[in-house]
Amino acid sequence: MVQINFAQKQINAKIVYYGPGMSGKTTNLEVVHQRAPSNNRGELTSISTDGDRTLFFDYMPLDLGTIAGMKTCFQMYTVPGQVYYNSTRKLVLQGVDGVIFVADSSAKGMEQNLASLRNLEENLNEYGKSLATLPHVIQFNKRDLPDALPLGELEAQLNHNGAQTFEACAATGEGVFPTLKGLAAAVLKHIQNDCGGGGLGRTGFHAAAARPGSGVASSGPQPRPASMPAGGAVPAPTRAPAVQQPSRPQPASAQGAAAPLKQTGFTPRTAAVEPVASSAGQLMEPASAALEAPQKPKAARPRPAGARAPAPQAAAQPAPQAASQGAAANGAPQAGRAKSAQAAQPGRRTRSAQAKAPGPAPAPALKMAGPSKAKTAAFVLTAAAVGAVLAKVVLDFI
Amino acid sequence: MRIHDQKLRSDRMVFYEKDIDRLNGELDAFLELSKARCALLIDRDGHQVTRRGEAVGSSVESISALIAGSFAATKEMARLLGESEFTVMFHQGKRDSIQLQLVGERTLLAVLFDERTNLGLVRFYAAEACQRLADVFESMSHEDRGAALSSDFSADAAAALDQLF
Numbered sequence: 001m002v003q004i005n006f007a008q009k010q011i012n013a014k015i016v017y018y019g020p021g022m023s024g025k026t027t028n029l030e031v032v033h034q035r036a037p038s039n040n041r042g043e044l045t046s047i048s049t050d051g052d053r054t055l056f057f058d059y060m061p062l063d064l065g066t067i068a069g070m071k072t073c074f075q076m077y078t079v080p081g082q083v084y085y086n087s088t089r090k091l092v093l094q095g096v097d098g099v100i101f102v103a104d105s106s107a108k109g110m111e112q113n114l115a116s117l118r119n120l121e122e123n124l125n126e127y128g129k130s131l132a133t134l135p136h137v138i139q140f141n142k143r144d145l146p147d148a149l150p151l152g153e154l155e156a157q158l159n160h161n162g163a164q165t166f167e168a169c170a171a172t173g174e175g176v177f178p179t180l181k182g183l184a185a186a187v188l189k190h191i192q193n194d195c196g197g198g199g200l201g202r203t204g205f206h207a208a209a210a211r212p213g214s215g216v217a218s219s220g221p222q223p224r225p226a227s228m229p230a231g232g233a234v235p236a237p238t239r240a241p242a243v244q245q246p247s248r249p250q251p252a253s254a255q256g257a258a259a260p261l262k263q264t265g266f267t268p269r270t271a272a273v274e275p276v277a278s279s280a281g282q283l284m285e286p287a288s289a290a291l292e293a294p295q296k297p298k299a300a301r302p303r304p305a306g307a308r309a310p311a312p313q314a315a316a317q318p319a320p321q322a323a324s325q326g327a328a329a330n331g332a333p334q335a336g337r338a339k340s341a342q343a344a345q346p347g348r349r350t351r352s353a354q355a356k357a358p359g360p361a362p363a364p365a366l367k368m369a370g371p372s373k374a375k376t377a378a379f380v381l382t383a384a385a386v387g388a389v390l391a392k393v394v395l396d397f398i
Numbered sequence: 399m400r401i402h403d404q405k406l407r408s409d410r411m412v413f414y415e416k417d418i419d420r421l422n423g424e425l426d427a428f429l430e431l432s433k434a435r436c437a438l439l440i441d442r443d444g445h446q447v448t449r450r451g452e453a454v455g456s457s458v459e460s461i462s463a464l465i466a467g468s469f470a471a472t473k474e475m476a477r478l479l480g481e482s483e484f485t486v487m488f489h490q491g492k493r494d495s496i497q498l499q500l501v502g503e504r505t506l507l508a509v510l511f512d513e514r515t516n517l518g519l520v521r522f523y524a525a526e527a528c529q530r531l532a533d534v535f536e537s538m539s540h541e542d543r544g545a546a547l548s549s550d551f552s553a554d555a556a557a558a559l560d561q562l563f
Contacts, residue, residue: 001411001441001443002411003411003412003413003441003443003445003447004411004412004413004547005412005413005418005447006412006413006414006415007413007414007415007417007418007419007448008413008418008448012445012446014443014444014445036562037562040562042457042459042460043457043460045457045460045463045464047464047467056467056471057467059444059460059463059464059467061457061459061460061463064555064558064559064562065558065561065562066558067551067554067555067558068547068548068550068551068554068555069548070547070548070551072555072558073459075443075444075445075459075463077463087474088471091467091470091471091474092467094442094443094470095441095442095443095444177563178563180563181559181563184555184559184563185555185556185559188551188552188555188559189552189555191547191551192547192551192552192555
């Protein structure tokens with residue numbers, strides 16, 4: 001569920017990587033963590049088993065930057081893919097704003113793909129959502145496997161809602177960012193459609209959803225977002241169009257999110273327009289290649305026949321980035337996964353000297369602050385007075 | 399598990415500066431009374447609403463996500479045991495402890511405290527604070543709350559994505 005915080009000028013959305021077990025969901029998130037600019041990514045936290053299988057979820061916040069004056073953050077989760085973890089999968093889906101379905105391209109993985117897709121739809125239905133309306137994309141992962149199914153067959157079996165699809169080999173990082181970019185565009189467009197342009201989204205916090213919506217322009221006493229100008233109902237752009245225009249070859253259209261993507265080589269594939277054979281050898285999009293090429297281990301490195309490429313080594317990354325990644329510097333294939341225990345940084349705790357001084361905390365009554373203490377004193381005095389009167393009456397009676 | 403609460407499905411959480419000021423005021427009063435280190439208000443999807451008190455480490459976002467996940471898992475446990483929900487959780491550490499408490503329908507109050515205070519005091523004042531916070535949310539629910547973003551949001555979003563990816 002999108003959270004819009006006008007006080008902090010922040011928008012938070014929840015993105016979930018979904019798919020069958022071992023399809024590459026966690027690997028996707030690890031690649032994003034390794035290669036996203038350090039200023040934009042948060043810590044990668046994993047709740048996993050000893051065998052590095054996801055137990056509850058992996059989590060990483062990603063800062064997309066300031067969009068129309070609002071800091072926009074994606075909270076990115078993966079789910080455990082194994083069938084018997086459905087309860088936890090369902091919990092992670094709570095409040096989801098966008099889904100990346102990571103499918104295994106191999107022939108033997110198709111049955112699990114279909115089962116996971118059905119499971120996703122069922123779990124979304126539990127929250128009153130559906131793939132038909134929820135922003136989502138499908139990633140056909142492991143395209144480097146020798147038994148990978150043709151794209152047309154994968155499209156026909158898995159893409160029933162006309163979602164954007166992407167080829168990927170998450171182990172090498174190929175296709176990971178185009179997939180995320182595609183979903184990000186869809187989610188942001190969805191947010192814009194719901195509550196952009198000065199119009200009202202679904203009103204309300206809780207019960208207000210049932211109230212008849214009144215336009216912002218006619219809402220006299222309605223609270224105004226902190227970022228809105230005082231005079232108008234429709235907030236002025238935080239960046240002047242005249243300044244933005246030169247930086248964009250094409251003016252923004254109603255499909256604003258999609259147009260610039262195509263300029264940068266973003267070519268989402270659909271079953272209707274994508275020749276099956278044309279994309280087999282070209283996994284990387286040009287825009288993403290610019291980001292990923294310097295970090296790829298060795299594009300032309302020979303691979304053993306039938307073997308999947310190893311995960312990118314930390315040493316292949318630019319020095320500042322690799323140095324800032326803690327566990328990733330180990331160079332192990334799964335080193336990018338920062339365990340939650342490693343995330344703790346006691347050195348950054350901020351506790352004042354005064355705070356450490358007191359010994360054991362006294363009883364609650366002694367810790368009361370001014371108003372509560374006065375109340376207690378008044379109560380004690382009243383009780384004493386009543387007791388004295390009562391005693392006097394009793395003694396007189398005797 | 400069938401989610402019957404229609405509000406959970408359809409509502410978006412929108413906070414204005416005035417709302418955050420009211421919530422912060424309640425949290426500040428709670429921290430002063432309880433002597434806790436930090437109070438975090440988190441929605442059940444794992445997004446932080448506001449934080450008061452001392453910093454809690456390098457990644458408030460991660461802590462918020464873990465707290466929400468922990469609470470969600472506990473709710474499922476409660477359901478299996480025939481309870482509707484466990485409204486309070488407590489994790490005790492050697493030095494720092496954390497108490498989690500449900501506020502209203504969709505928000506969690508996480509209180510981080512140490513040896514300067516004790517669980518009874520935190521629990522006592524947290525119960526009061528949660529009631530007051532729930533009242534704030536209740537009053538917010540009766541307001542028309544349009545989430546008006548700039549009309550340039552889509553265009554800016556595309557530019558931001560091009561820059562990031």
